Amino acid sequence: MVVLQMVLLLCAGSSLADDLFSPNVNIIAELEKLKNMEERIQKLEETLTKVLSENEALKTLEKDSQNKMEFFQKENEAKKVAFSAGLLESGTGYTGPINTPKTLVYKKVFSNIGGAYDPNTGVFTAPVKGAYYLRFYGHSHGGTTMAVSLLKNGETQCSLYSWKPTSNGNASNGVVLTLETGDQISTRLWQNTWVYDDPASYTSFGGFLIFPL
Template identity: 80%
Template structure:
């Protein structure tokens, strides 16, 4: 009987030892899993920080690109300068003659891109420095004298002229000018001469920016 009890105790002890060893092995395995999980979390945190940093850099790049695009659009808009106008807004008739020079005010505006031409004064004011092209036309009837000058800041640049033609006469002239911001261009009818206009806009004035400088 005593021997049987010893055998049973021995078996129980062996079983307990096995269970204990098995428990220890599981604890080590779980600890190893936790360690691996910590390492993966650290890697994920590092990746997340990198992604967030790249996202901030991307937002900055996008904002810079938007600012540059806006600046280019504004610059492109500023380059759009062009106008064209006929002398009479409606009807027909002569302008002149009078005994002094007269600034011609072209009332029939076909286009005024950039708003640099003033139909109240007949004066074009350069909105920016650049090379500009201007063209002006005049028409007169037979037996009358026509003479028109293009002025830059009040100084003669070029003119057109027709002296008492036998029948109706047309004349035109054009010029490329380098203008500073604020320079003014206008046309002026000579004293004791006249020009004619009607809905066909025979007498007209126009110009545009070739390129900024």
């Protein structure tokens, strides 16, 4: 009996030792699960970072595309340039003569596509670099001299002239000019000369962009 008890005690001690010193299978399995979970979380973080990076790239691309579209729209609008105006907004009458040259201000605006002509100053300002066609007309009555020049940035480009016609005098001129952005075009009445206008707009000024450069 004593021997049997001793054997049982030895077996129990051996089993307890095995439990204490042998790895616990459940703990290892849980640790393995945690390891796998950490790997999955890391992969998710990497995927999320990649998605966020791609999203930022898409936002940048979208912004660039929008900027380009706005640029092309503005450029296309800038290509639409044309104007035409008569000297007097209403009524009839002479302009001149005066002792010094005078910039003619055409008040009766028929069209001003692009808004490059200023009816307050009589000056057309080129919105884009390009080839432009400019034309102007003048009218005078018998016995008066009419002379008008077309100017680019204050420099005469071409002129029209009618010296004391016996009845009515009419003249016109036109030119194709290469203009830089901001170049200014106007017409100037010579000193001691006259121009006449009425609701028929005999004296007028106009032009348009042929093509940009």
